[in-house]
Amino acid sequence: MLTSVPRGTKDILPDTIHQWLYLEEKIRELCAKYGFNEIRTPLFEHTELFLRGIGETTDVVEKEMYTFEDRGGRSITLRPENTASAVRAYLQNKLYADNNLTKLFYIGSMFRYDKPQAGRYREFHQFGVEAIGEQNPLMDAEVISLGADFLKELGLTDVILKINSVGCPKCRPVYREKLQAFFKDKFEHLCKDCQSRFDRNPLRILDCKNPTCKELSVGVPEITDCLCDECADHFEHLQHHLKAIGVDFVLDPRLVRGLDYYTKTAFEFKYTPLGAQSAVLGGGRYDGLIEECGGNPTPAVGFATGLERVLLALETQQLLPKNKEKCTVFIVAMGDKAKEPAFKLLHELRSKNIAALMDYAGRSMKAQMKQANKHNAQYAIILGEDEIDKQIATVRNMNDSEQMEIPFDTLIDKIIFEVNK
């Protein structure tokens, strides 16, 4: 117990941290280009926010939340997603006061009591964006194109964008009724979960992974046939805008997403080699959520992508970046007399912004050279008792093994010169 992480969580170790930094750098560059600003919200919120925001009949709320009572008797939940928190922060901090449109992005841990497997964890990381305050389908197209750009900039190919419209409170009841009529005769054969979804949230049946439920829903009525004029028009325009900017998509009338706040647009980017966890990025419009959380009716659209899944996808296409540790100089100090001058040199190099390391344990020359290689050092500076006596250091270029003898008083300048050559 003491030496293992809780199930479904992972350490991100120094040998892979560069992959995360790489993703974060890409995200920040991309969001700056699209005018989205970073927000960081607490890892936990009042449970009520998620009950209201995500929907009480969703799997996330019913089965997957980490909810506990704190010492003050409040019900607290580790955030299972960040849209509800972003909306809460938007309202609490009146972010609408200065702008009609607020564009936010976030990177951080989310928590769901999911069944852990490759690509599915209990603590996972999302990058997400939320554009709050714009109803024009151009906004949906911008958000989708940002998602597409993110995956494209990482070099990922064979990703399929699926889009759908899940309607609005005006037209969805019509579809609900049609769905219930369709599943009525099949009710007995549906799984237990879907039987309970039948009354409470029949759209969820379309999202069920149970093979029997999947089979039973063959030939199900399509929501896009039930859309009101406004939703149909919005969906039509969105498709038009995506085509205009060359974002390929396929229509998937069964795409309903796992959270209840969606209205109109719903979309997912799928990368099929990840199997059951093929959804690498998902989102949609949520025009009712801000009002549900106590604000004025405000349209909004966003997405989130699971960064672990993105890394898994990059791995399958050998697109993960190499670990480039930045150690320019490794000082090989031989013998006690060399240690302190070497330590001073180490300090001076760092003060001149040169990444430098040395060994303190007095290992053999061979062992220290091995360390220099392991750290990808460009140069090794060898300081032995002889060198100290003569005030001359031996500098070895680790790429071609060429050696130079450099007097101490010009050593730093020479290294700076060589490094910047």
Ligand code: HAM
């Ligand atoms: P979501 O579809 O629940 O949407 O999650 C978004 C993405 O997070 C998924 O496509 C997947 O890549 C990743 N993900 C979800 N659960 C796990 C898990 N257990 N382990 C690993 N990765 C996971 C949302 O969270 C919405 N808040 C997205 C959104 C933002 N909609 C509008 N704005």
